[in-house]
Amino acid sequence: LYLVSAVGIITAAVVVPLLPNEHFTAGFCGSIYALYAAIVAMMVFFSGGVSSEHYVMFFPLLLASALHGSWRMVLAVLVAVLFCYGLAMLPGLLEEGTGQEIASLVFYRLTVVGLTGLFLIYVSRSVLPAALAEDYATDADGSLLLERIEEELAARRGVPVAVVLLDPGGDMEAMDLLLERVYSRIGEPVLLGEGNLFGVVVSGVDHRGIESAARRGVAAASSLGARDTRAGAAVYPRDARSAEDLLIAAGRALEAAFEVESSSAIVLAGRGAPQGSEANRYRAAR
Numbered sequence: 001l002y003l004v005s006a007v008g009i010i011t012a013a014v015v016v017p018l019l020p021n022e023h024f025t026a027g028f029c030g031s032i033y034a035l036y037a038a039i040v041a042m043m044v045f046f047s048g049g050v051s052s053e054h055y056v057m058f059f060p061l062l063l064a065s066a067l068h069g070s071w072r073m074v075l076a077v078l079v080a081v082l083f084c085y086g087l088a089m090l091p092g093l094l095e096e097g098t099g100q101e102i103a104s105l106v107f108y109r110l111t112v113v114g115l116t117g118l119f120l121i122y123v124s125r126s127v128l129p130a131a132l133a134e135d136y137a138t139d140a141d142g143s144l145l146l147e148r149i150e151e152e153l154a155a156r157r158g159v160p161v162a163v164v165l166l167d168p169g170g171d172m173e174a175m176d177l178l179l180e181r182v183y184s185r186i187g188e189p190v191l192l193g194e195g196n197l198f199g200v201v202v203s204g205v206d207h208r209g210i211e212s213a214a215r216r217g218v219a220a221a222s223s224l225g226a227r228d229t230r231a232g233a234a235v236y237p238r239d240a241r242s243a244e245d246l247l248i249a250a251g252r253a254l255e256a257a258f259e260v261e262s263s264s265a266i267v268l269a270g271r272g273a274p275q276g277s278e279a280n281r282y283r284a285a286r
Helices: 002-018 026-046 054-066 071-094 100-136 143-155 175-185 207-223 243-258
Strands: 161-167 189-191 198-203 229-236 264-269 282-284
Touching: 026 054, 026 071, 054 071, 054 100, 071 100, 071 175, 143 161, 143 189, 143 198, 143 243, 161 207, 161 243, 175 189, 175 198, 175 207, 198 207, 207 229, 207 264, 229 243, 243 264
Parallel strands: 229 264
Antiparallel strands: 161 198, 161 229, 189 198, 264 282
16 A cells, blocks of 8 residues: 555656646645645655655645745645654554654654744744745835836746735735735735735636636635625736736726625626726626
8 A cells, every 4th residue: 555655646746847827826835735644654665664764855845835935735734744654653553563662762852843843833824924924025116026027028928927816905914914825825015005905916817717816816815704705816917918007907997896795706807898888898707
């Protein structure tokens, strides 16, 4: 069973780096970290089990997950690490003649890995989101978001690039937590001005993908108590031919979202609407 599992894990590890960039969402990255936790555990099992020192490779894996700024991802990876390492140690612990020293050594290693994971959960929950919020608060005129759009357009020629503008309303108090959730579920947010409005640049998605991203942002805001959430989005090259026009189109879509009589609304910039017809330039997603 261990050998068959090892073959499948190694095959998956070889295939993963060959996938397109747009597949590497936060959830997918968390799954990949769990996969590599299984790979490290397999290395430990086949290189001596309890006597193997390869368990130290779990630490950079936990650190990599913490750099995403999502404590949920770190927690998921920590659970995967502890489970896989415990599974790799199980055959050695069940052997006859296993002494108390070996069991104590395994428990010590699990404790060290667990405490390291808990510390990184604290860092990713408290330190990194606060640092992100401080960085975004300086973008008063939207120049940083415009620069992000230009960089994406230059780096991904021929690939759709979208902008989502989201306003959770003035009563939103947990902005740091909302930014953390948006960062882990959609992409890196950029706060605009002194209010709660922020934008996210998303690459490699069609109109359904960008609508899904906007819905995740609205859902994240609603789960934190936002009562009047509005989102507007536009996709290059469908809705604009330049970075500035793309940002303008997303802004107009956001304005249209405020005209929708609902507790929350998502508006996508329209397709092929006449230049003078403002009423037809947007499509309400909700």
